[in-house]
Structures are given as structure tokens and as C-alpha cells.
Amino acid sequence: MEDRMTGRDRPVEPQPSGFYRFNEEAEEVPADNPMLNFFVPLMLSMTLNNPKSYWNMTYTQQMDTFQQLLKDRDPAGEEPILDSLFVWYGNECVAVSLMLIKQLIGISNQSSILDLGTGNGHFCEALSTIGFEKITGSDFSESAIELAKSIQQSHAESMHHISYIEDDILQSSFSDDRFEVIYDKGTLDSIAMVSSNLVPDEIPEEKGEPPAVETYREEVIRILKPGGYLIVVSCNHTKDELLDLFVKQTGGAMMMQHEVDVFTDLRILCFQKQIRDNNLMID
Template sequence: MEDATGSTHGCQNTSTPEEDMGLDDDFGPSELGTKKYWDDAYQRELEVFKDIGDVGEIWFGEESMGRMLQWMDKAKIPENAAILDIGTGNGAFLVELAKHGYTNLMGIDYSAASVELARGVLQAEDLTDVTVKEVDFLNCSEELKGFDVCIDKGTFDAISLNPDNTSEVKARYVQALRSALKEEGFFAITSCNWTKEQLLHRFSEGFEFVQELPTPCFQFGGKTGNTVTALIFKRLH
């Protein structure tokens, strides 16, 4: 993820497509893929928020939120669309969605501290109609259904660093996503670990690629690449 100053955390892929050795290569295990890491991180942010009102980091920076909102405007996502923020963190994106006029919002996170923090941030903005739940997306069974749009900013990155059964975890993520989305529903993902080609491969079954959103580029050694990838998919039958 990335804060508003542009620093990245847990991002391991800045390769160009030509450099991809495998479409679904796993990264080495990392504490960034563990629940304990995020529990501890959001507990610290929660304490800071309670002390001084600082909401903490914004994943991938404010630019990423604006990029997603611009796509939603162009795609004419209705204001009453059911929208799920997967791995909501501090709830900053839920705040922006609500301020943008969206009225049917839910954020989930498997960290209790994250959920408490997000609820506090929303309450401070007087946004009491936004739902935030403590839910493990990989084990949500039938709890999450009927969403028009699912948004992921860094959560798939984090679970890809899980030290245990990484391939199984990624497969379960795709299954959970298909279960949560309505047919023809949209999935918007922002990633700093996976390239466009790798994400197209991972979400090739059951999803149709819609478009790539523009993200900052870098040039090195005569090649051009992206430090962040943002893609839109549509759920098929």
C-alpha cells in the first residue's frame, strides 16, 4: 500500500511486462501477509486517531481514490449501487465514496482494530449510514452477496504474501469475489505487487477484462513500466 506522500509498503513488483518470468509466480512469505501484522498496525493507527484525530495512511495515496471515482463517474455507476470495499483499512475510501454521493456502501476487514478505526473515521465525518463489518473475505461463505461493485486497493497484494498455502489463498479470493458480485458486476483492483498480465491471468476464469486505468509510469534502461496497476473486470456467468 502507499500513503499520500508516495511511499510504498509491501510492494514488491516494479517489473515491466517483458520481465515477467511467470504469470502467477508467488512472492516469498512476508509478515505483511499475516493477520497479526495488520492487527498490530491498525491498533497503532487507532490509538493515534483517538489521541490526535489522525486517520493514518491512505492506501496508494489520494490519487488512487480520485482515479477510481473518475472511472465510476465515466462508467455511470448509480449512486444507489451496492459497493463493497474489500479490506477497508481506516475507511478513508468509504468516506470519499460517501462524499461523492454513493449511498449503499459496505467496508469489510478481518482486523477488529481496522473496523473500530474505520467506524470512528466515518463517525467523525458524520457518515453514520455506512456499514463496516469485521469479516474475513476468504471465509465469508454466504455472508456477502449481491454487490454491484467490489473494490480492492492492496488487499489482494497482502494475501498474496501469506506465508501459508499462498496458491490456495489466492484461489479462495477469486471464489469469494465471484460469490460476492452480481452477474455483470464490476471488480476494480489496484495492485503494486502484480502486473497487468499477471492479474489478467489470475482473474481469467469467470471475469471479463474491461479496461486498465492510467497509473504513474517509470522509465529505466530504455523500458517503461508501472509501479501500480489498476484494472477493471466484469463478472461473467
């Protein structure tokens, strides 16, 4: 993995074991088509024209799987349950993301981190495993939050640093300047696809509202602390599109700090919210 900002390779290393552990041979994302498991359900969601209902159904099914895994689990076994649940974009992306967050300037284990679109809470547990202590997972799907909380309750000792909250980033209830790191693995992609002409009835600008991706950007910037970081994992946007959305269109309120290519069509971009002092930007 190469960090485009430093030009150095980023090795992918296994992390400490626990309730969650990295499985280098996990098959959640096929090596020959890493985007398949992301786009197929999204396209079904777009076809159904009810994205929230789709995600609720998806995580209700995962809840059924989780309950069965609990029932069948060998008390003496070591296989973590989260390894058996779906991981968006795969474990390699998770490993690279964790290493990136650990290396961010000014970020410590006491920094407040939001996993935006947390799903089953997989990334929150990974953050907890490597020592972060102020973790929030949010999702607009009530079924996702119910699943994440159920997993947390079944392993309270390893996940007590995590809070799960049902929240829609397009109308977020989070206060201003709340988080030092916001991590988004696929949420922006999903919002952009819903807002595209794949689902004409859902296009917000045709209803006199701002495009959803712009609302997303403004809300993310609002709840991110000055000097804080936004990490976007995307397979649906090019680097130039993300730079346009977060840097050019904000007048430099956000600046890109890191870029990592995970797969051919999957990239991680890290932006930093600039600090204002007397209406001047300070890097």
C-alpha cells in the same frame, strides 16, 4: 492517467470537500517510490509470520493516532482528520479510482459497493463524499473495523451511508450476488504475498487446500452480482497475471473492461462479471 481501454487521458480532479477531502500535496506515498509504504509493512508482516496480528497492531496504532487527533482538534478548524491518517497507495490513486467507479455503465449512487480490505475506512468515506449511499467496508482485522467505526461515529452526518463489517474474504459470510461493485486496493496483493514462499508455513496448497488467491477469486465472484464490477488496484501483479487469474482461469466468467496505470508499478484493472442465460455468457 490513461485508460488503456479507451485510449483517453483521465484527468485527476479534486472532489467535493467534507470530512474527507483530497490533499494533492499529501505525503503518504513518496513520489520517488510509491510502493515503499506498502511493501515495508508487508515484508515485516511476512517476517513475523502472522499477518493478521500485524494488521491488528497497525490499526491499533492508527487508533491511538486518531484519538490524539480528536483530542487536539481545533473545533473551528477545517482540516479533515482522515487527511492525517495513512492512505494506501496515496490520494492520487483514490481520485482515479473514484472517477472510474463514477463512469461505470449501470452504476449509480444507489449501487451497492464493497470496499474490500477497508482499513481505516478512508475509501468508504471518499465514496460517501461523492454521493454513493450503499457502501460497505470489510476487513479481516477487528482493529481496522473498530477504527473505521470510531471515525464514523465521530462524524456521523457525513458517513451514515457506510456499514463496516469484520469479514475474511477467504471465508466470507456475505451472501451470493450481493454487491454491484467490489473495490480492492491492496488486499489481493497482501494475500498473494502471504501465500508465496516468503512464508513457507502459510502456503495453503502444501496443506492440501487451494491456493489463497484462487479462494479469493472464487469468493469475490460469488458475492459479486452478475454484470457487476471488480476493481483491483495492484502493485504486485502484472496485467497478464491478473488477466490469467480472473479471465483465463474462469473461462471468461469475468472480462476486463478498463485498465489505468497510476504509477509505473501500480495499475488499476476493472473486470465485469458476465451474465449467464441458459448456460450462455452474455456481455
